[in-house]
Amino acid sequence: MTNHPSAPVVLAALDEATNVWVGCGDRRVFSVGAGASAPVQAFPKECFDLITDGGRLIGTVVDGALKLTTLFTTDGAGQRWEPMTLPKPVSARHGYGYSEGRPHRQSPDGAFLDTSLFGITVVEKGRGRVYVLRPGAAQPEGALQLEPGHEQDIWRALATPHGVLLLLVINYRQTVLLHFALDGTLLASIPEANDEDDEDDADELTWGSAGVCVLDADRALLFVQDKVLLVSLPGLQVMETLAGEWPRFVSVTPAGADRWWVGPEDSDALFLLTAEPGHPLRLDASNRPVSPGAPLMHVGYKTPAIHWTEYTSAPLTVSSPVTETWRAVVRNDGTACEAVRIRVSGVLVGARVVDVSVRYRGQPLSMVEELRVNAVGVTAGLEGGATAELEVSFKPRGEGSGPLTITVEPCSWQSQGKEWQWQTQEESRVLAVTGHPASAQFLLTVE
Secondary structure: OOOOOOOOEEEEEEOOOOEEEEEOOOOOEEEOOOOOOOOOEEOOOOOOEEEEEOOEEEEEEEOOOOOEEEEEEEOOOOOOEEEOOOOOOEEOOOOOOOOOOOOOOOOOOOOEEEEEOOEEEEEEHHHOEEEEEOOOOOOOOEEEEOOOOOOOOEEEEEEEOOEEEEEEEEOOOEEEEEEEOOOOOEEEEEOOOOOHHHHHHHHHHOEOOOEEEEOOOOEEEEEEOOEEEEEEOOOOOEEEEEEOOOOOOEEEEEOOOOEEEEEEOOOOOOEEEEOOOOOOOEEEEOOOOOOOOOOOOOOOOOOOEEEEEEOOOOOEEEOOOOOEEEEEEEEEOOOOOOEEEEEEEEHHHHOOOEEEEEEEOOEEEOOEEEOOOEEEEEEEOOOOOOEEEEEEEEEEOOOEEEEEEEEEEEEEEEEEEEEEEOOEEEEEEEEEEOOEOEEEEEEEEEO
16 A cells, blocks of 8 residues: 555464465565564565465466456465466356446456355455355365445355355445355355345345354354344355444454354454354453564554553453443544544443443543444543543443443544535534554443
C-alpha cells in the first residue's frame, strides 16, 4: 500500500517451524531458517501468497494487473519450484453478482490461499474464480468461474469432500454460504435459493458473517454477527445454533481432537471451541497458549496505535445485585489521536441483561446505544506514549451468558461532504478509526 512501511508477515512454516517463510509488503519472501540467527535465504520468485501442504510449499504468482498467472509448488528448501497446470474453470452461478444482465466486470485483486482438511483453495474474488487443490495432488482437481465479487465484498473458500464451500459477504454485511461441486452444480446454500417466503428470516439468520470453518466430512461452522451455526455437509442444514458476539472476522485452527482455537482477527482474544459429534457445541474463553514475543521487525508507527498494558480476558461472572467492574490500562504507542471511542459489544448488552457504565481516566463517560448490540462512548484524544485507565462496570438486570468485546479505538473527525440543512450549507463530520485499536474479548455470565 502506498506510503505504508513494509511490515513482515509469516506466510508458511514447515518442519515444526524450523523453516519459516516470511514476506514483506512488496511481495518479497525469505526464509529465516531454524532460529533467529540462521542465514536468510531469498525465495527465487515474487509470490502473492504462500501456504503449506504437508512437507511442501504452495504459492501463487500474479502479474502486474493482479491476475493469477502461476500456481506453483516447492519442497522445503524453496529454491526449486514447479508450476502446476491450471484447469479451465467451469461456469457456476451464485446469483449475487452486480452485472444485471451485462457482461461481468472483472477487477483483479490477487490470488489468495486457504486450507482445510480436504485441500487448498485459491480465490480470485475480483475475477470470480476458485480453484481446489487436494492434499498432495500434482495439480488442482477443478476450478469454478462465478460472477466476480465487488471491491466491498469478502470471499472465503474452503475445500470439502464434495467440492468447495464459498462464503460471500456482500457489501460487508449480507452473508451467503454456498456449497458447490467442482462441476459447477450448486449443492446447497444459505439462504436457500429461490426461497422468497423465508427471505426475511434467512437474512436475519445470516446477517454480518465473521467466517467459516470445515470441521470434518459432515459438518461445518458459520460464524455470523450474533451466533455460530453448525451446518451439515453437503446439504447446509442448520443442526445447532450457539449464541455469541462476533464483531470481526475470525481465524480458526485445529487444537486437537474435535477442538479448535477461534481467534477474532486483529484482537488479543482467543476461544476454544469443542465440537464433538453427538454433543452440543461448547465455546470457552481461554488464555493465549503462548506469550507474545518480540516483533520480527519494528518499523515504527505513523498512526495512533492503542495497546493494552494491563487487562484480563478471564471469564467474568456478575451475580445480582452486586455490580462487577472490569479494569484495564491502555497506552498509545503511535502518534496522538484526536478522539478515543470506547465500544462495549455483546448479546447481553443488546438484550439489556446488564447495564454498562464506563469510567475513562477516572471520569464517567456518557454511553449511547448503537445497533442494539453496542454501548458506545466518545472522549478526548490520547497523546503518543500516554496511558489511560479504563473501568467498565456491569450491573445485572437479568440472567445469561455470552462473549463480550471491549474495544478502544483511536479516531479523528473527518468530513463526509456538505449537506443542506435549514437553507445553510453545513459540513457533515463523522468519527473514523485512524489507527490500531485495542480489543479484548471474554465470556460474561450474569446470574
